[in-house]
Every structure is written in structure tokens, then in C-alpha cells.
Amino acid sequence: MAKIEEYIPLVGQAVIDDLRLLSERLKGKVIQHINSTPVGGGVAEILSRMVPLLRELGVDTKWDVIKGGEQFFGVTKKFHNSLHGRAEEITQRDFEIFMETSQQNIESVNAYGDIVFVHDPQPIALIKKKADNKWLWRCHIDVASPNEKVWGFLMDFIPRYDSAVFSAPAFSRRLPIRQFLIPPSIDPLSDKNKELPQETINFVLRKYNIKKDKPIVIQISRFDRLKDPVGVIEAYLQVKKYIDCQLILAGGSAEDDPEGFKVLEEVKERAKKDPDIHILLLPQNDIEVNALQRASDVIVQKSLKEGFGLTVSEALWKAKPVVASNVGGIPLQIKHKYSGLLCHSIEGASFAIKQLLSSPAYASKLGENGREHIKNNFLITRHLRDYMLLFLSLYHPEDIVNLC
Amino acid sequence: MPELIKAKEPFRFCTRLHLSELTGLRATTLGQLLVLIKEVPGSCIYHHTHRFLQQHQYLSPEPPNDFAYWVTDILGEDELGERLVSIDTMQYSTIRDLRDKIALTIEDCLRDSPFAKLKFARSGEEFHFMKSVSFILPTNYFVYDLEEFAKVLKKITIDSIYFHIFEARLRLEKSTNDFSYWIENSLGDKELADKISGFDPYTRTLEDLRNKIIQIVERRITD
Numbered sequence: 001m002a003k004i005e006e007y008i009p010l011v012g013q014a015v016i017d018d019l020r021l022l023s024e025r026l027k028g029k030v031i032q033h034i035n036s037t038p039v040g041g042g043v044a045e046i047l048s049r050m051v052p053l054l055r056e057l058g059v060d061t062k063w064d065v066i067k068g069g070e071q072f073f074g075v076t077k078k079f080h081n082s083l084h085g086r087a088e089e090i091t092q093r094d095f096e097i098f099m100e101t102s103q104q105n106i107e108s109v110n111a112y113g114d115i116v117f118v119h120d121p122q123p124i125a126l127i128k129k130k131a132d133n134k135w136l137w138r139c140h141i142d143v144a145s146p147n148e149k150v151w152g153f154l155m156d157f158i159p160r161y162d163s164a165v166f167s168a169p170a171f172s173r174r175l176p177i178r179q180f181l182i183p184p185s186i187d188p189l190s191d192k193n194k195e196l197p198q199e200t201i202n203f204v205l206r207k208y209n210i211k212k213d214k215p216i217v218i219q220i221s222r223f224d225r226l227k228d229p230v231g232v233i234e235a236y237l238q239v240k241k242y243i244d245c246q247l248i249l250a251g252g253s254a255e256d257d258p259e260g261f262k263v264l265e266e267v268k269e270r271a272k273k274d275p276d277i278h279i280l281l282l283p284q285n286d287i288e289v290n291a292l293q294r295a296s297d298v299i300v301q302k303s304l305k306e307g308f309g310l311t312v313s314e315a316l317w318k319a320k321p322v323v324a325s326n327v328g329g330i331p332l333q334i335k336h337k338y339s340g341l342l343c344h345s346i347e348g349a350s351f352a353i354k355q356l357l358s359s360p361a362y363a364s365k366l367g368e369n370g371r372e373h374i375k376n377n378f379l380i381t382r383h384l385r386d387y388m389l390l391f392l393s394l395y396h397p398e399d400i401v402n403l404c
Numbered sequence: 405m406p407e408l409i410k411a412k413e414p415f416r417f418c419t420r421l422h423l424s425e426l427t428g429l430r431a432t433t434l435g436q437l438l439v440l441i442k443e444v445p446g447s448c449i450y451h452h453t454h455r456f457l458q459q460h461q462y463l464s465p466e467p468p469n470d471f472a473y474w475v476t477d478i479l480g481e482d483e484l485g486e487r488l489v490s491i492d493t494m495q496y497s498t499i500r501d502l503r504d505k506i507a508l509t510i511e512d513c514l515r516d517s518p519f520a521k522l523k524f525a526r527s528g529e530e531f532h533f534m535k536s537v538s539f540i541l542p543t544n545y546f547v548y549d550l551e552e553f554a555k556v557l558k559k560i561t562i563d564s565i566y567f568h569i570f571e572a573r574l575r576l577e578k579s580t581n582d583f584s585y586w587i588e589n590s591l592g593d594k595e596l597a598d599k600i601s602g603f604d605p606y607t608r609t610l611e612d613l614r615n616k617i618i619q620i621v622e623r624r625i626t627d
Contacts, residue, residue: 012561013559014559014560014561014564015561017543017544017561018419018421018541018561018563021419021541021543022421022539022541025541144528145527166426169426169532169534170528170530170532172426172427172428172532173428174427174428174429175428178425179425179426179428180423180424180425180426180537181423181424181425181426181534182423182424326528327528385421386423389421389422389423389537389539390423392539393423393537396539399425399445399447399535399536399537399538400537400538400540400575400576401537401538401539401540402540403539403540403541403542404416404418404540404541404542
């Protein structure tokens with residue numbers, strides 16, 4: 001895993017110096033992150049990079065994971081979908097299941113941190129353990145138009161936290177506590193984002209039996225309805241009428257996502273007649289994801305809802321042209337026609353993919369602009385800085401905090 | 405080369421890091437935008453008129469304040485957008501004054517073009533009010549003369565340059581930027597101080613601004 005010094009060639013010495021200035025202000029504080037899964041999905045991925053770097057900077061950081069069975073994660077998946085605005089039948093029994101498991105976690109999890117940093121709804125009820133320490137709730141979900149029943153349930157807990165954190169301005173609503181905007185980030189030195197030799201890229205293509213004889217369009221995401229993999233196939237089929245290309249749909253699954261396998265079956269069914277559609281159920285192998293992104297000509301993220309959509313930042317960091325839905329945190333990463341193309345429909349996605357495949361110089365310019373935007377705003381060093389400022393804000397309610 | 409004047413008091417470089425605080429307040433029409441501009445804390449006005457300076461360090465198609473962007477790109481009120489973009493922030497020494505000017509500009513538009521009142525943003529394109537929370541920290545850099553000053557300017561973060569030029573003047577309501585203040589009062593070089601405070605920093609990227617100040621200071625050293 002990369003050391004903090006290794007980021008200097010990418011972001012400059014002064015940025016790292018600032019991180020050290022901040023970390024000194026947090027000496028003596030224990031930061032305890034709590035989420036629901038140690039692997040799979042964006043939250044675990046970010047924590048697995050941030051926790052070691054915060055420790056290296058001298059911030060005493062721990063990471064604990066709550067426990068939950070299939071039933072509990074089935075309910076939290078329904079919560080997740082309905083917070084994204086999808087119609088889900090939520091029963092009283094669902095809330096009871098949630099609270100039963102939450103109660104077990106309240107009894108078993110030790111909330112020892114000076115600052116307890118709870119991620120997403122699964123562990124939200126742990127706030128019942130709040131003593132005189134500080135508690136943060138980080139919502140990674142697009143809650144711009146949530147199911148009010150589920151949001152109302154969460155509102156039994158949210159106001160008890162000291163502050164909340166959201167990934168995009170549209171997710172905020174009036175709350176009785178402070179709320180901050182902190183978009184997530186990518187790690188440019190992780191296996192998923194670092195530079196790769198051409199041999200590695202070729203090796204991965206051979207492994208999955210993909211020839212580079214036609215342009216590659218790819219979407220890398222969990223097999224999840226909100227990522228609309230079937231919609232991506234529809235868009236590709238419209239492109240295919242005019243441009244001979246191939247489509248890769250690649251993704252893994254997370255422990256807390258029992259619905260994924262059902263969606264995968266639907267995708268396979270829709271794709272079975274076209275040999276140029278490659279459905280790859282990837283193991284947790286970031287080098288392979290990296291290689292597939294680098295081998296592609298256009299990267300798609302056609303989500304119907306998106307907490308943030310880190311795959312867009314990953315793609316732009318590799319200076320790839322991106323077609324993505326105008327949802328969640330994606331418009332923060334893409335300025336339409338400047339650092340990528342935004343779309344609202346299958347037809348829009350198809351038109352944008354055709355444009356990019358037909359105009360390589362335009363595609364390349366969008367990719368270069370995108371890389372610059374990610375470098376300035378969405379790398380892990382900015383995220384580390386924001387988190388440390390967030391921790392400090394818990395002890396400073398004022399708008400101008402003078403630490404000189 | 406003339407001997408460099410040593411300052412009585414060193415210049416201590418600080419840096420300013422910021423967090424964006426959400427308010428949950430949003431506007432879908434020009435009328436709502438105006439009401440909220442008059443009501444929100446000064447930290448909101450500061451955020452929406454200065455955020456771009458730090459977020460877009462390279463040339464981008466972003467207009468230099470969020471109000472102008474929203475009015476132009478979302479409501480399609482190009483003329484009002486242009487008037488908001490053109491507000492000369494350097495002429496205002498407090499956030500209150502700047503807020504009043506923005507509000508007056510929108511009021512004029514609402515009075516003169518009745519159709520502007522009828523436009524509204526689609527769902528998902530509302531204007532979301534946010535605040536800037538600033539954290540000011542001392543760095544380990546302090547200097548006694550112009551040569552040391554130019555050397556540190558080359559390596560300090562743009563956040564530090566931003567703080568001393570923009571935030572100190574407008575948000576902390578000092579009469580001038582910190583660099584000019586120190587150069588005039590500790591080095592006694594009013595001419596150089598005036599040169600630095602005399603150009604409009606709002607029309608440059610922060611890297612351009614850094615290079616411009618270094619250039620002026622280095623020219624002074626070799627004069």
C-alpha cells in the first residue's frame with residue numbers, strides 16, 4: 001500500500017505538508033469508523049485506503065464492522081433502494097428486523113472513539129450508544145428524493161448525531177444538525193488507478209477472451225438495477241447498428257448485496273444473442289478493473305441513481321472519455337461537453353457513445369480535461385484533508401476557525 | 405543588486421483550508437434566490453462568489469460565481485448572468501456590501517423583465533445554498549526579506565496565496581491584502597505594496613496570480 005510520501009509527485013509537497021499540519025491538531029483523538037462490510041462497494045474501498053493513510057499521518061484511526069445476517073442485509077438493501085427513490089414495499093416487519101440486528105450490534109460494538117464515524121444507514125442505530133464523545137453520520141447514498149417512510153425512520157437517529165456528511169449538494173435537506181459536503185475520492189496509487197504496463201492490459205484481455213479488434217465500450221459496476229446494466233445493453237445495441245463495437249459489462253458483488261445475482265441473470269439473458277457482449281463477474285481484482293478501463297475506448301456509467309459514482313472519477317483519471325447519467329454526484333465530476341458527456345436516457349447514452357467513437361480527437365480532449373478536474377478535486381489527498389477538517393469542526397462551531 | 409531591507413517583523417505564511425457546509429436551503433426561481441441571498445449568512449455569499457477560485461485552478465468554462473452560473477445556464481437569463489459575473493468584487497470591502505450589490509442587481513432584473521419571474525429550475529437543478537467554513541493554520545514558513553518571500557511564494561500551496569490575497573481582505577475585513585500590508589508596514593516599500601494591491605486578482609487563476617506576484621517581487625529585487 002502506498003505511503004503518504006509517494007503522493008508528492010502527483011499533488012506536490014505543499015499539499016502533503018498541509019495534511020501534516022492538520023494531523024497535528026488531532027493528536028490524542030481516536031477516530032473510529034464503523035460500516036457494514038469490510039470488502040466490496042465504494043465505502044469499504046475508500047476506508048481501506050484512508051484508514052492506513054490517516055494512521056501514517058499520526059491520526060489514531062480504527063475501523064470496525066457491524067454484524068448482520070442475510071435478512072438484515074436484505075432489509076438494508078431495500079432501504080438503500082428506497083432512499084434512492086425506487087419503489088419498494090417496506091413493511092413493519094422490515095423495520096423490526098432492522099432494529100433487532102441493530103440492538104445486537106448496540107450490545108456488541110464498543111464505541112470507544114473520541115469521534116465515532118458511522119457510514120450509511122446499516123449501523124445508524126448505534127447512535128443510541130452516544131455518550132460524551134462526538135458522532136458523525138456519513139450518508140454515501142443519493143437521498144435527493146427518498147422514500148419518506150424510510151427517511152422518516154432514519155430521522156429518529158440522524159438528529160442525535162453531531163454532524164452529517166453528504167456527497168452532493170442535492171442530497172442535503174434542512175436538518176437540526178450541521179451538515180457538510182464531502183465528495184468521495186479515488187486513490188491514484190491504488191491497484192485500480194495506478195499506471196499499468198501494456199503487457200498487463202493485454203494479459204487481462206487475453207484472460208477474458210477479449211480481442212482488441214473492435215472499439216470497446218465498458219461499464220464496470222456491481223450488477224445492480226440502479227446501475228441499469230440492461231439499459232447499457234440497449235444503448236450499445238443502438239450504437240451497434242452503425243458502429244461495429246463490443247461491450248463489456250464487468251462487476252463484482254458485495255457481501256451486503258443479496259440482489260446482485262438475480263440482476264446478473266437478467267443481464268445474461270438479455271446479452272445471450274450477441275457474442276460481442278462480454279459479461280464478466282470479476283473477483284475482487286483491482287488490477288483487472290484497471291486494465292479493462294485502460295483497454296476501453298469509451299467508459300459508461302449509466303446509473304439510474306448514484307451515491308457518487310466513483311467509477312467516473314476512475315475513468316477520467318485514466319483520461320478516458322466518459323458517458324454517464326446526470327444523477328447523484330456524477331455532474332460534480334463531469335461538466336457536460338467539457339470533461340465528458342452527460343445523458344438522461346438510453347437514447348441519449350447511445351448518441352453520446354456514437355459521438356465519442358466517431359470523433360477520437362474530441363473524445364481524447366474530454367478525457368484530458370476530465371483527468372485535470374479529478375486531479376484538482378477528487379483525489380484521496382483532498383478527501384483526507386476534508387475528513388481532518390470535519391473532525392476539527394466538531395470542536396469549532398464557528399465559520400472562521402483561526403488556529404494561528 | 406541593492407542590499408535587501410530586513411523586516412522588523414517577519415511575514416508568517418498561513419494557509420486556509422475550507423469545508424463546505426450544506427444548509428438544506430434551495431431556490432427554484434429568481435424570486436426565491438433573491439429572498440435567500442438576503443437572508444443567508446455571509447459565509448454563504450462568500451462561498452458562492454469565491455468557491456470557483458480554489459476549485460478551478462486551470463482555465464475552465466465556469467463563470468466566476470455560482471449565482472451567475474445558475475442564472476445563465478439553468479434559468480437562461482443571460483443578461484442578468486453577465487451583470488452578476490461583471491460585479492467588480494475588488495470594489496467591495498465587506499461581504500455585506502457585496503451581498504447588497506448582488507441583491508440589487510437581481511432586483512433590477514426582476515423589475516425590468518417580468519418574464520424572468522416566471523422561469524424556474526427543473527427538479528435536480530435547484531440552487532443549493534452552502535457555506536464556507538475556513539480553517540486558518542500557520543505554516544512553518546516565515547520570511548524577513550523579499551528574496552526569502554519570493555522563494556517561499558514559489559513553494560507554498562495556492563491555498564496560502566488564496567488566504568493572504570482574498571480571504572484576509574474581504575472575509576477578515578482588512579484594508580488590503582496581507583502581502584501588501586507587510587511589504588508597506590514592515591519593509592517600508594509602499595510602491596511595491598501598491599503594485600501588488602493594484603491589480604484585480606479575480607480575473608486570474610491562482611497559479612497565474614502566484615506567478616504574477618513572484619514576477620513583481622523579483623523585478624523589485626533586481627531594480
